[in-house]
Amino acid sequence: MKPVTLKEIAEQLNISVTTVSKALKDYPDVSKKTRGLVRELAKTLNYKPNTFAVNLRTKESKTIGLIIPVIVHHFFSNVIKGIISQAEKKGYLVIILQSNESYELEKKQIDLLLSQRVDGIIISLANETADFNHLNEVISQEKPLVMFDKIAKIVKCSKIIIDDRKAAYLATQHLIDKGCKRVAHFRGALLPQNSIDRFLGYKKALLDNNLPYDPSLVYICECGDMSFEEGKKNAIQLLKDHNDVDGIFINTDLVAIGAMTEFNKQGIKIPDDISIVGFSNWFMSSVISPTLTTINQPGFKMGKTAFKQLYKEIKAVKNKKTIAPKIITLETELIERESSKK
């Protein structure tokens, strides 16, 4: 038996949906007679109130939307956990959508969340996203929006980030301090800001140490799903192109582990032949052999912080206040392990 809707009750009594809804909630501005008729019909038809309908009075749905490029990824997974943990404390459900690095899909998903009347949206942008109208639409509808990790500088909303340049500089400096002279870089895709910033941090560390920047030492990883395989592929290519590389800063641990698998296979010793520093501190980085030096990326904390900021903005909208967008930068640190110990 299909669920009875407010529309159906309204049609049967020849009144508006709004009146039906108000009558069921016992609003005084609906006549007693109408309230009685509505309740009786609702009971006869076995009407079940829609728990998640946007509450007419509070205008809240107590749901938020989360759009991320790739769900199944150790960093994003920790962010999801952080968001969900905070959301649950405040009684919010989290609707998760995966954009798969596709701008088109991301746009559709923004539309979906707006039509579902979520109270706010948290997003990490798809690699492909270079146009931001769909995000500005969210803001123009006064819907709270918080970005994290892959952000767009130009969109005026709150952002939770790390200082990617500083972290990459730290990683590269560590390799140089360990005696590396020819340091390669496996970078991320070309568009995302964090990928650009990590590359710039790597480059600056070389130049500050009077080492030449050589573009042929930079390999691109589109990442997302294929990270492990791309790590192997880039490792194979690097060994074909160069025989003097003694250190690599790799933009994410899963890629690094793919690369290390290939190096192990080809008998390249880590760290003696090539030292490696990854990024994000996936738990498997402390399990594999040799263990992987990496930059700790506080994913869970990023998720918690993103939700907390979104919640503040949801409350502000509800109380008809405005609060200025905030940029929150979380700390990172280098975790030294076997892959860079010389």
Added chain:
Amino acid sequence: MKPVTLKEIAEQLNISVTTVSKALKDYPDVSKKTRGLVRELAKTLNYKPNTFAVNLRTKESKTIGLIIPVIVHHFFSNVIKGIISQAEKKGYLVIILQSNESYELEKKQIDLLLSQRVDGIIISLANETADFNHLNEVISQEKPLVMFDKIAKIVKCSKIIIDDRKAAYLATQHLIDKGCKRVAHFRGALLPQNSIDRFLGYKKALLDNNLPYDPSLVYICECGDMSFEEGKKNAIQLLKDHNDVDGIFINTDLVAIGAMTEFNKQGIKIPDDISIVGFSNWFMSSVISPTLTTINQPGFKMGKTAFKQLYKEIKAVKNKKTIAPKIITLETELIERESSKK
């Protein structure tokens, strides 16, 4: 500027929401005059049609809901990929919710999806779920429902499963064939059917080979999030309790890898001292050292199959047909690697 709703247009013109909606879609059963008034007001107020509103004519929203216990898990991640890949082919968006093994959350999430008028729901049950009224509610509303992996036998809907008993039997038989005489089992939580079935397969293999079943060799892993840590913990406990165990069948690879990390740390040789078989064939199982023998669990295929079945049922409902629920059992196989080679 908040978006204009159909309700607001209806109120201004003192007609029903249904009439407004029909007028905007140019339904002939609405008078030309009313259609004109509605369109003009919509234009003045800059009304944007809700792309995802349930289409009045087709009664479709082109969205489906997916509820899983834990998103960040190598098996479920492959299932998600399988579902999304098929859904995209048919133009459906997938709303993902994580129940976190909580029955209460799972119930709320079913309510949410029903209120959001998704066209169908795919679900793998939370460990805690022992009551199925919320699922029967979905079925009584004639909403297509497909279960996978963690299913409830008693709920009358389609299910995509593997033969867990047969797979566990195969895994245990393999250890016995390799010469193991005291085979332990790290099992899953007590309620889920697949956990029960894997335990029963393990037990049967022992008895069929005239080996005694010893309950003290069975360790429980609540799994979900803490799989790796629980693997380590159970390994520590097993070594305290027994010094003669020579084989372990472990219910999921991540737990197995946790256990192996502990054994490596304590100088226990794998497979020479203890042989290990895992379950699910996580990609890291072929990366760690020693590589892990496991049962291949076709996650991606399970996701594809789940969506395909759901889609059939969505089409049937749309065409006012009924199709009987189907139970689809996918094949598994043992992948032999270093952790069980003697």
